[in-house]
Amino acid sequence: MLLTLISFVVTLGILIAVHEYGHYRVAVACGIKVLKFSIGFGKPIYSWRLKNKPTEFSIGMLPLGGYVKMLDEREAPVDSSERHLAFNTQPLRSRTAVVAAGPAANLLLAVLLYAIVNWSGLQEPKAILASPVMGSLAEKAGLSGGETVQQAAFEGDELESVNSFEDLRWRLTQGALDGRDITMVLGRDGDAPGQTVRLALSTLGAPEADAELFRRIGILGPWTRPVVGEVVPGGGAEKSGLRAGDLVLRIGETAIVDGQQLREVIRTSARAPGGSGGAALIPQTWKIDRAGAPLVLQVTPELKPVNGTMVPRIEAYVGAPPEFVTVRYGLLDGLWQGAVRTWQVSLLTLRMMGKMVIGEASLKNLSGPLTIADYAGKSASLGWSSYLLFLALISVSLGVLNLLPLPVLDGGHLMYYLWEGITGRGVSDAWMDRLQRGGVAILLGMMCVALFNDVTRLLG
Numbered sequence: 158m159l160l161t162l163i164s165f166v167v168t169l170g171i172l173i174a175v176h177e178y179g180h181y182r183v184a185v186a187c188g189i190k191v192l193k194f195s196i197g198f199g200k201p202i203y204s205w206r207l208k209n210k211p212t213e214f215s216i217g218m219l220p221l222g223g224y225v226k227m228l229d230e231r232e233a234p235v236d237s238s239e240r241h242l243a244f245n246t247q248p249l250r251s252r253t254a255v256v257a258a259g260p261a262a263n264l265l266l267a268v269l270l271y272a273i274v275n276w277s278g279l280q281e282p283k284a285i286l287a288s289p290v291m292g293s294l295a296e297k298a299g300l301s302g303g304e305t306v307q308q309a310a311f312e313g314d315e316l317e318s319v320n321s322f323e324d325l326r327w328r329l330t331q332g333a334l335d336g337r338d339i340t341m342v343l344g345r346d347g348d349a350p351g352q353t354v355r356l357a358l359s360t361l362g363a364p365e366a367d368a369e370l371f372r373r374i375g376i377l378g379p380w381t382r383p384v385v386g387e388v389v390p391g392g393g394a395e396k397s398g399l400r401a402g403d404l405v406l407r408i409g410e411t412a413i414v415d416g417q418q419l420r421e422v423i424r425t426s427a428r429a430p431g432g433s434g435g436a437a438l439i440p441q442t443w444k445i446d447r448a449g450a451p452l453v454l455q456v457t458p459e460l461k462p463v464n465g466t467m468v469p470r471i472e473a474y475v476g477a478p479p480e481f482v483t484v485r486y487g488l489l490d491g492l493w494q495g496a497v498r499t500w501q502v503s504l505l506t507l508r509m510m511g512k513m514v515i516g517e518a519s520l521k522n523l524s525g526p527l528t529i530a531d532y533a534g535k536s537a538s539l540g541w542s543s544y545l546l547f548l549a550l551i552s553v554s555l556g557v558l559n560l561l562p563l564p565v566l567d568g569g570h571l572m573y574y575l576w577e578g579i580t581g582r583g584v585s586d587a588w589m590d591r592l593q594r595g596g597v598a599i600l601l602g603m604m605c606v607a608l609f610n611d612v613t614r615l616l617g
Contacts, residue, residue, distance in 0.1 A: 161534025165526075166220060168533045168548060170196060172263065172555055173223040179262025180225040180255055181212075187251040190242035193226040221526065227255075249578055256570045263556030264499055270549035271495030278485035279542050281321035282379035285480065287417030293375025294361075298354045300343075302415050303380055308342040311335075316342060320484045322379040326371075329356075331501065333363040333370055334508060364512055379479040381416035385445075392472020397443075397456040399473060404446040408456075416476020426458045426469040438469055499553055506557045523607040564589075564596030 173196050181194050190211055195201070197217025204215040217223075227244040228235060235243050244252065288302035289295035306325050308316040311332055319325050319341075332339045336359040343352045356374065363370050371377055385403040388394045405413045408422050427439045440457045458469040486494055513523070529551060536547035560568040569592070577583045584592070 160537055161530055164533035164537040164544070165530035168529065168551060169220050171548065172266075172552055173197070173220070175262050175266045175552070176259045176555065176559070177223045177225050179258035179260075182262075183258035184225065184227055184244070184255045187247060187255060188242065189244050189247060189251070189255065190228040190239060191225060192228060193224075195226075196220070196223045198222055198224075249574055253571065253574045256567050256574070259567050260556040260559040263552045263559070264503065267499045267502070267549040267552040267556070268492070268495045270545045270552065271498045272492045274542050274545050274549075275484075275486040275491030275494050276488065277542065278483045279546075280481045281323045281484050282479040283482045284319045284322045284325045285380040286376060287378050287380045287415050288421070289375035290372050290377065290421065293373060294356045294358070295375030298356055300354065300375070302418065304343040304352070306341050307344050310340050311337040312340070316340070321482055322479070324484075326376075327501075329358070329371070329374055329376060330366045331505065332356075332358040333361050333374065334366060334505065336362070365509065378417055381476040381479050383413045383416050383419040383475075384477045386474030386477070388474075389472035392470075393457055393459040394471040394473035397471070398454050399443075399445075399456065399471070400447065401473075402447070403452075405443060406446055406451075407444040408441050420475050423458055423469055423471055423475065428460075499549070502550065502553045503557050506554055510557075510561070521610055521613075523603060523610055526608075528607075528610070563599055564592040565600055566596070569596055 177194060177196065181191055184191050192211065193213045193215065195215045195217055197215075197220045199218040201215040201217055204213055206213055228239060228242050229244045230240070231245055240246055244255070247255075284306040286295070286300055286302055286304045286306065289300045306319045309319050309325065309328055310316040311328075319328070325341075328339060331337075338355055338357050338359050340353060340355050343354060358374070361370065361373055363373075383405045385394065385399050385405065386401055388399060388401055405419055407413060408419075411422060413419050413422065422441075426441065438458050438460065440455045443454045443456045445452050445454060456471065458471050460467040461470040461472075462468075463470075485491075532547060533544075536543045559566050560571070562568045562572045564570075564572075573584045573589075
């Protein structure tokens with residue numbers, strides 16, 4: 158709980174500070190007098206001034222935002238001797254640069270964070286495929302599990318190396334949402350490229366990237382050895398005689414080749430005739446290898462509630478950890494890959510927002526502060542690399558969100574300036590008031606939906 162709280166505060170502090178500093182730095186560069194720079198709203202907890210600087214810096218009690226207050230005739234009278242320092246008297250290009258600098262700072266931060274992770278190296282699962290889901294695109298394409306994906310490309314693009322399973326999963330997500338088929342060059346780990354397969358992702362008509370999408374694709378995770386891990390005391394695995402380290406060779410007449418297949422066989426366990434709800438499932442005959450000795454056990458999974466659905470479980474960790482590879486880039490390559498990932502995530506974020514607006518994607522994809530806090534804590538517990546990747550993702554989301562053409566956001570002000578640039582005159586006060594009210598209503602609606610989703614996820 159403490160780690161989650163600290164990670165959440167640090168996340169907000171960094172993202173807000175970088176966003177507001179973008180506004181501040183460009184405003185100062187444009188010769189605008191900045192009166193106050195605040196991280197957080199409400200009564201200041203701590204305030205200070207730099208020597209010979211007119212700006213008051215402060216940290217507010219409510220850390221859900223921040224602001225940069227500039228000298229402006231629309232907010233208070235300005236002395237004639239300082240009128241040239243006021244924001245509203247600046248040329249259009251300067252005002253545009255100041256407003257755009259906040260979101261741009263968040264996107265640049267994301268590039269830097271991705272680059273730092275690329276330079277330091279990240280341990281990721283190898284792109285070795287697990288057994289495909291029955292009836293999925295992967296199974297229909299002839300995949301059986303154990304293949305290493307060495308190269309991949311969307312239709313019409315050149316083949317590129319696949320560095321890890323996460324790299325492959327990202328490409329599959331993009332292809333499914335864009336409706337683009339992907340070609341994969343396969344081989345066994347360490348061998349020269351061999352078989353080529355094509356996944357018709359364009360046939361999925363995927364509105365969003367969720368667990369069901371990857372079941373339809375058929376690639377749920379990397380290949381793992383089908384071993385039994387930690388066993389829950391009193392659970393079905395312990396009752397059936399299973400122990401940690403048991404290698405599963407066969408269940409009934411089905412040969413088990415990897416952890417993913419083992420999980421699927423358990424998940425699709427048959428119920429006893431007429432059984433429902435908490436009724437027992439039909440026992441399965443498991444052939445296992447225990448420390449080199451073959452053994453046959455009768456294993457009976459038990460129905461357990463998972464997200465409101467009764468699912469067969471054996472109450473044990475199933476599958477060994479996957480094989481890992483260190484993905485590391487040089488100085489320029491790492492920076493370039495950081496920029497590419499920031500661009501890709503930005504486009505994906507905009508695409509998902511667009512799908513939600515037109516009803517093609519569920520509003521359940523909106524997340525609020527509770528979900529951010531939860532994931533901040535989880536990513537921090539996994540290590541600093543995972544936390545930096547999480548921070549980069551949220552920074553991209555914040556940058557893109559602020560560029561939306563809503564009047565209360567930076568994108569709304571840029572929309573006003575676009576109108577001014579086209580017509581030669583600013584938006585009238587009356588229209589400004591109407592648009593601000595509408596923007597506040599939309600933003601409050603989005604916040605309510607996001608908070609509702611947060612509570613639903615945490616309680617579910």
